[in-house]
Amino acid sequence: xxxxxxxxxxxxxxxxxxxxxxxxxxxxxxxxxxxxxxxxxxxxxxxxxxxxxxxxxxxxxxxxxxxxxxxxxxxxxxxxxxxxxxxxxxxxxxxxxxxxxxxxxxxxxxxxxxxxxxxxxxxxxxxxxxxxxxxxxxxxxxxxxxxxxxxxxxxxxxxxxxxxxxxxxxxxxxxxxxxxxxxxxxxxxxxxxxxxxxxxxxxxxxxxxxxxxxxxxxxxxxxxxxxxxxxxxxxxxxxxxxxxxxxxxxxxxxxxxxxxxxxxxxxxxxxx
Amino acid sequence: xxxxxxxxxxxxxxxxxxxxxxxxxxxxxxxxxxxxxxxxxxxxxxxxxxxxxxxxxxxxxxxxxxxxxxxxxxxxxxxxxxxxxxxxxxxxxxxxxxxxxxxxxxxxxxxxxxxxxxxxxxxxxxxxxxxxxxxxxxxxxxxxxxxxxxxxxxxxxxxxxxxxxxxxxxxxxxxxxxxxxxxxxxxxxxxxxxxxxxxxxxxxxxxxxxxxxxxxxxxxxxxxxxxxxxxxxxxxxxxxxxxxxxxxxxxxxxxxxxxxxxxxxxxxxxxxxxxxxxxxxxxxxxxxxxxxxxxxxxxxxxxxxxxxxxxxxxxxxxxxxxxxxxxxxxxxxxxxxxxxxxxxxxxxxxxxxxxxxx
Numbered sequence: 001x002x003x004x005x006x007x008x009x010x011x012x013x014x015x016x017x018x019x020x021x022x023x024x025x026x027x028x029x030x031x032x033x034x035x036x037x038x039x040x041x042x043x044x045x046x047x048x049x050x051x052x053x054x055x056x057x058x059x060x061x062x063x064x065x066x067x068x069x070x071x072x073x074x075x076x077x078x079x080x081x082x083x084x085x086x087x088x089x090x091x092x093x094x095x096x097x098x099x100x101x102x103x104x105x106x107x108x109x110x111x112x113x114x115x116x117x118x119x120x121x122x123x124x125x126x127x128x129x130x131x132x133x134x135x136x137x138x139x140x141x142x143x144x145x146x147x148x149x150x151x152x153x154x155x156x157x158x159x160x161x162x163x164x165x166x167x168x169x170x171x172x173x174x175x176x177x178x179x180x181x182x183x184x185x186x187x188x189x190x191x192x193x194x195x196x197x198x199x200x201x202x203x204x205x206x207x208x209x210x211x212x213x214x215x216x217x218x219x220x221x222x223x224x225x226x227x228x229x230x231x232x233x234x235x236x237x238x239x240x241x242x243x244x245x246x247x248x249x250x251x252x253x254x255x256x257x258x259x260x261x262x263x264x265x266x267x268x269x270x271x272x
Numbered sequence: 273x274x275x276x277x278x279x280x281x282x283x284x285x286x287x288x289x290x291x292x293x294x295x296x297x298x299x300x301x302x303x304x305x306x307x308x309x310x311x312x313x314x315x316x317x318x319x320x321x322x323x324x325x326x327x328x329x330x331x332x333x334x335x336x337x338x339x340x341x342x343x344x345x346x347x348x349x350x351x352x353x354x355x356x357x358x359x360x361x362x363x364x365x366x367x368x369x370x371x372x373x374x375x376x377x378x379x380x381x382x383x384x385x386x387x388x389x390x391x392x393x394x395x396x397x398x399x400x401x402x403x404x405x406x407x408x409x410x411x412x413x414x415x416x417x418x419x420x421x422x423x424x425x426x427x428x429x430x431x432x433x434x435x436x437x438x439x440x441x442x443x444x445x446x447x448x449x450x451x452x453x454x455x456x457x458x459x460x461x462x463x464x465x466x467x468x469x470x471x472x473x474x475x476x477x478x479x480x481x482x483x484x485x486x487x488x489x490x491x492x493x494x495x496x497x498x499x500x501x502x503x504x505x506x507x508x509x510x511x512x513x514x515x516x517x518x519x520x521x522x523x524x525x526x527x528x529x530x531x532x533x534x535x536x537x538x539x540x541x542x543x544x545x546x547x548x549x550x551x552x553x554x555x556x557x558x559x560x561x562x563x564x565x566x567x568x569x570x571x572x573x574x575x576x577x578x579x580x581x582x583x584x585x586x587x588x589x590x591x592x593x594x595x596x597x598x599x600x601x602x603x604x605x606x607x608x609x610x611x612x613x614x615x616x617x618x619x620x621x622x623x624x625x626x627x628x629x630x
Contacts, residue, residue, distance in 0.1 A: 166357070166359065168355045168356075168357060168359035169359055169361060171326050171346070171353075171355070171359070172353070172355060172359040172360075172361070173361075173372070174325075174326075174345065174346040174347045175324065175326075175346050175347070175352055175353045175421075176347075176352065176372050176373035176376065176420070176421075176424065177347045177373050177376045177377055177424065178347055178372075178376050179345075179347050182376055186372070186376075187361060190363045191361075191362070191363055
């Protein structure tokens, strides 16, 4: 019986081996070898190149800002959704998730068209005699793109955790003298920490690694770490350095996840 | 004891077109242990939530200590609630749970620590300060919930079926515990339950409710011995409820047999409902009873035997410590004072008591 069940995981095991584990090992291999196949650490030291450090720092900054904006936008929305009854919620969630069903590239290209110097938004602003919006090809446009694309990934985990908080906890807080703000800060917010953590992870990591958004909305002038890696692979054609930088980025992601997991563990059952 | 602490005036509450409470009037005296008793859906929890401020009535007023608090939010009311599922904050320790209300009020650390110690001692949970609520048993969580409420020194403690989730033995222990707490604290308890035994054991006053109407208000003895209608009689304890005919004062006819009773003022030849408690029926020698019947079933219940006796075409349920075997012929005898006569329902709120619902 048990053996039968094991076989069921076979197809996925093959998939994982072929498309996750082997490529990962190849990245490690490339990262530690020269083009001739000799062992080297030189590829890894490329991360210290001023341009790369700058790209990594900017990527971390933009990802952090986008994540924060997503959190601030999503939390109130998730709270409203969680307080409504299910039939109303389904409709709002549908509206919210609808863009997610459209291709990510299309959505980002659409923003490019909207934000252009003579794009739809600026035409409308000009018509209203308002100053033009010149954010295309700036970090602001990239943040906008990140927030727009990744916001649903923040809303859903928050909604899922908020809807599970028993109304009686809030009632108990109010019963004990807490007004709405106090009961939010002392009860709702700490109880929603797991949702915040998973939302932050799901927005921060794709924001940190994106190169499409920065490419399309940054006009190719703003390099994030994702773009540097892409260039190594596609333009410079140096798979070794590209792989090494990917490893470094992966290291940052793992650190992020470890920190998050640690905080989550501490956040349970102790003082807020 | 006579001071009316809370007064509910014409409280009406409608949910989705369904009237849950219909012009309910009730007052609660200072220092009283008052129980709202009724089957699920009778409006007892809604009444409690309106007193606690978690629901607003559609019509009517809540008067607390002479002040109208109908629309006052819960956090401004001088009362605290023990919730059905305790609602202990899972992200806080026991001490932090108990300190919650005091911290909000900005009490000093020393005061809070003293209060935590005092409250845990009161509920017999000394040394539990740093534990997490999820590691406590239901009974312990219950005690913490009570401790968390009483450190705020409320004038009234609201308890929403607090013993519902506990097992029988623990429930009985907690009943005595609650009586002790109430006496030690000297505050008013408003208690909601569907368990008549809990209500009879603990209360000073029982309010029996059904379908949004108050059926009877009285002491446990009043409610048990003199139920005012068939619903109360049926809901509290076990009863034989028979249709009867009040022939004259102090004489009632049940299925053709005439029984002496002590009730007066029902008029002559008036249809009534008659309640006889199973333990009030005496089984005697066949010729010595008022009517004669035959035992049709016998069940051992621990403290007593439960027997069904078929007499004059109906089954009479009898509780007795003496056993009569099935098939034996017996006489049925009832003391006049053990027969309770009730009016047949006439008005709309009395309709609500129809036994079909119970």
